[in-house]
Amino acid sequence: MDFIRLHHPTGKINTTIQLASSKSESNRSLVINALSGGKGTLTNLSEARDTQTMQRLLASNDQIWDVLDAGTTMRFLTAYATITNQDKIMTGTARMCERPIGLLVDALRVLGATIDYVKQEGYPPIHIKGFQFSGKSHIQIRGDVSSQYISALLMIAPLLPEGLQLELTGVIGSRPYIEMTLRQMEAFGVYHEWNGNIIRVKPQTYQPTSYQVESDWSGASYWYSIVALAEEAEIELLGLKENSLQGDSRIAEIMVPLGVASTFTKRGVLLKKITAQPSIVVDFSDCPDLAQTVAVCCAAKGIEAEFTGIESLKIKETDRVKAVQNELGKFNGELIEVETNHTYKIPKPVLLDNHTPVRIHTYDDHRMAMAFAPLALQRETVIEHPNVVVKSYPGFWDDLRKAGFVIS
DSSP states (O other): OOOOEOOOOOEEEEEEOOOBBBBHHHHHHHHHHHHHSSSSSEEEEEEEESHHHHHHHHTTOOOOOTTTOOOHHHHHHHHHHHHHHOOEEEEEEEGGSSSOHHHHHHHHHHHHHHEEESTTTTTSEEEEEEEEEOOOOOEESSSSOHHHHHHHHHHHHHTTTEEEEEESSSSSOOOHHHHHHHHHHHTTOHHHEEEEEEEEEOOOOOOOOEOOOOOHHHHHHHHHHHHHHHHEEEEETOOOOOOOOOOGHOOOTTTTTTTEEEEEEESSEEEEEEEOOSSEEEEEETTGGHHHHHHHHHHHHHOOEEEEGGGGGSSSSOOHHHHHHHGGGGTTTOOOETTTTEEEOOOOOOOOOSSSSSOOOTOHHHHHHHHGGGGGTTTTTTEEGGGGGEEEOOHHHHHHHTOEEEEE
């Protein structure tokens, strides 16, 4: 399907949505369960393509593991294949092979991995040839590039002969994702110490357990934007927890000044529309995947914004900063880089009239499609290549229909 058209005939929404399961939790639990012998019971696993890819490859004896466009799958399985002493070639889509993996490979080599680059130094494809412990158990890795490298190393840490002392240098970004990994490891019986910038995991054995995955807060963020942009809205999102492992649960706090209040229920969280503020300042260092959604919402509502902590978006499925800049421009919105790789601003735009349709290019990026979809509450919106949502939220368009959106 090359594109879809969507609009909402009334702008008024009152519905209940069973959210998709968390891809982040699912992928970590699959790797940890595999490291515990695969004997645990995992429930409510995500139906996202990334998670299906993780399951498929963990069950595969093929030498070539093709992760498609799944970043977590690439990083986590690189560490997994290394610690389990496998001979694997890790590859993926053309874009995946443009996403750096050098920091993780360097760290694994220090620990004793034999890993070669098949083509370009620092990038997939890579050939993992085996593992023989080097005797080193203290390594350093930058904390500001990708928490996935750190999580990958932590999950294999208890299987190392001397455990691991992981020193994070510089600013630590996406800290909640690291904490998510450590808390899921605890659920499988492995404990850690985190003092300052050093995380210590002693040699331990994962214990098989029953683990239920929470619904996805990243997926919830699009519904927050829908409430903010609707004329009237009350939406209950099922399966979310107030004390969540997921860093993206911060969307509940971020969206208050954009006009959305959250009330937690026994079943999830109830969203209601409230009065928005004229401006916001947000640091996305701990939750960069929310930035696209919030950027679109601010531009569409004419709310001035200042963002920091989004530099990691430049090495995601696409250069998300550039992609958002391009697409906001189609309805006179802007995301201006004020300070290179640090500060960005959304000025109050001169909005096009609501009768002007907007066509959104998605750049093979699921979050671009879903972040811009709520615009359909203001004007007819065309989303190109809508099937990209299968990466994390396969039922997204069906759920929009339940909320009264007309999609053709």
